[in-house]
Amino acid sequence: MATIRQRKNQDGSKTWQVQIRRKGHAPISRTFDSKKDAELWARGHERTMDLGEYKDLRVAQALTLSDALDRYVETRERGGKPLSAPSMRMVRKWQKHRLALVALANLTAADLASWRDERLAEGRSASTIRNEISHISNVFTLARTEWALGKIKNPVRDVNWPSTNGNGRDRRLAPGEEEKILEQCDTSVKSIWVKPMIILALETAARRGELLSVVWEDVDLEKREMRFRGTKNGDDRSIPLSTRAVEVLKGLPSADAKQGRVIDCKEVAFVQCWQRLQKQLCKKGIRDLRFHDLRHEATSRLIEKGLGVMEAAHVTGHRSLQMLKRYTHIRPQSLLDKIG
Template identity: 45%
Template sequence: MSPNTIRIHLALLSHLFNTARTAWGMESLTNPVDLVKGQRPKLPSGRDRRLVGDELPRLLAAAQVYGGEIGPIITWAIETAMRRGEIAAMRREHLDRRARVLRIPETKTGTPRRVPLSTAALAVLDGLPRRLDGRVWGMRPDSISQAFERVCKAAGIEGLTFHDLRHEATSRLFEKSLGLMKVASITGHKTMQMLKRYTHLRAEDLVGRLG
C-alpha cells in the first residue's frame, strides 16, 4: 500500500475508536492509533511535472495523428482541471450550456461540484458528435491513460502522465489570478495542503507581476 493509503486507513481506525468511546459508551477503550503517531508514513513529495517549451503543441499534434477522442480530452483536462474518471463519466444532461457550467455529481471526495467552462472548453464540446447514450466521451478511464501514453511516446515527451494535466490546469488557474477559494471550488480540493501539492507556479511566469 502507498503511504497515503496507510494514513487513510489509520485515520478511519482512529475515528472508529473515538466514536466507540464518545457515542457508544465504551469510555474504557484506548485508541491504538495514538500509539503510532510518530511512526506514520510520510507522504512522498508531490509531482511537479508541467508542460514545458513546445510540449503542448507537440502533444496535440501527435494526438491529432493518433485520432479519436484523446486530443479533445487533453484540451478539456487542461481547461477544466478535471480528474480522468470525472471526464470519462461526463454526461450531456449535466451540462448547462447557457450558464457555461458542468455539474459533476460524483467526485473522488464525495462532494458534487460545478465547473465553470472556458471558451476553449466550450469549443471542445461543440466539436464533438452527440452520442445516443447521453455520454460525452466514449473512452473509459484506463483507455484514456493508454492513449495518452502512446501519444506522449509519439510526441517524444517523457515523464508526463495524464494526471499531470490536472497539476498543469490547477497551476494555470492561479496564473490567471484566481484566488485560493475560487481555484479550490473548480478543482474540488478539500484542503489547502492538497491544493498546494497540485500547484507549481513558474518563477518566469511571475516576473511580469512584480513590476
C-alpha cells in the first residue's frame, strides 16, 4: 500500500506526500495540495505496477517526442527503409515544435488537436496535415511493437483529422497566366531562383523539394537527363529534359561550376519569395495558386502532349494510376482534334 502523510509547511499550509514502495520497482514519491489528489495518484500508479505496465510507463515518461522521432528515423534506416527527404523535413519540423519536448507518455489527444487547429489556421491542406501526423502515429506504433512499450496508447487515433474527401486540387493555369507569372518574376521578385524554379517545375513535373535538392552531378545536359534521389515515395528516378528545361539549366548561375546544388537556394528563402510573389499575383488577378499546382499543370500537359500513362508516370514518379489520375486534369478543348 502507498504511504500518505500530511506535512505542514513553514507558511502554515498543509500538503500531502505520497510514497510507494514495491518489490521490483524503484521507490517513488510525490507531493499534492489535497489528500484526494494524493490518493488518486497513488491508486493509479499502484494499478500500473499490478498490471505489469509500470516499466513501460517509466520508459515512456523519460522519452521525449523529439528523442522518439530520432529513434524512429534510426529504426527506419536499420530496416533498409529510410525516410524520404520530404518526410525527413516533416520530422525535423516536428522536432522544432513545442510538443517535441513533451514525454511520449504525456502526449495527449488534446495536444495533437491543438496542433491540428494551428496547422489549419496556417492554411495547410488536409492532406498535408494528415501526412505530417502520420509520422507521430508511426512513432507510437513502433513504441508498442519494437520498443518494449506495449501498453502505451496512441493519441493520434483519438483525434478527428481533416478529411481529404478524396478530392485533389484541380487548379490549372488559365491561358496567359504563365506569361503573367514569369513577367511578375522579372519585375518584383528579387531572388534569381524563383523564375527558373517555376519553369523547371512546369517542364519536369517535379516537386519543390526535388528541384531544391538536385545536384549538378545528377544532371547530364548532353543526354538531356536529370536524376532525383530520395524522392517522396523513397525511390530515385531519372527523367528526360525538354529543350526548354535544358536552356533554363544552362542559364543558371551555378551552371558554370557544375558543382553543388542546381538551385542554390534554401527552402525557407524560396518559400518566402514565393509567398511574396503570390501577393503580387493576386493584385494581377491570379489567385489561389500554390507552387505544387505547377506539378498538376505539368502532369496534365504531359498527357495532353500524347504521352501514355506509363510514360507520364515515369516522369512524375507516381506509383499508381489512381495517384496519377489525381494529378491529371485534361482540358476538354485539348480533346477536340482527337474526337473530330
